[in-house]
Amino acid sequence: MKYVLLILDTPNEPTSDSAEYGAWYAEVGAWYEKWGATGKLDGGHQLQGVDSAKTIRAGAVTDGPFMETKEVLGGYSVIEADSIDEAVDIAKTWPGVDRGWITMEVRPVIEMG
Template sequence: MRYVMMICGPESNWEGPEADVVMETINSWWEKWSAAGVIVDGGAELQPVATAKTVSRGADGKAVVTDGPYIEIKDVVGGFMLLEADSIDDAIACAATWPGIEALGDQVEVRPTIER
């Protein structure tokens, strides 16, 4: 089964020299889980929320584009990856080793995908 692993936290976690040091550990983590076949179809590190655009339905039913995220919140999704695991417990075993949890205070959300 496939799961999405989302890295969440304040954007300030991922800026500056401390975050740069952690990236080396994250790269090693990525190589380990990719080689094990758990990370599939890659993932992505996201640009800051200031670069986001939100598309919603306007009063006239047409699309309206606004700058920024849908809502202003402290913790945002900073990146994601697609995992392949036999169970959510196996996916969580991978997510629990994410280096940013200990080093940066990140939170990791793991959610099963819908397979149609």
């Protein structure tokens, strides 16, 4: 079954001008290589910042994210796993989750068609 890993940036995440950012970004690249080699990773995408977002609600379009929050969707990956427990175990290995830099939401994907 496919699961989407929603990668939520937090205020604790290293910024690109911090000393720890380069090493962390390298860890993220290694994570994609590791899980890509297993055949379980079906891709990943980083999203542009919320300042480029548009929200459509009841036909009206507004700038920015749909709600005020400290965690912002920063990207997503799709993985193959036998169960949500396996998907959660994989998500827990994403760099920064254990340090509180990233929050990860795991959701089953419903195949359409």
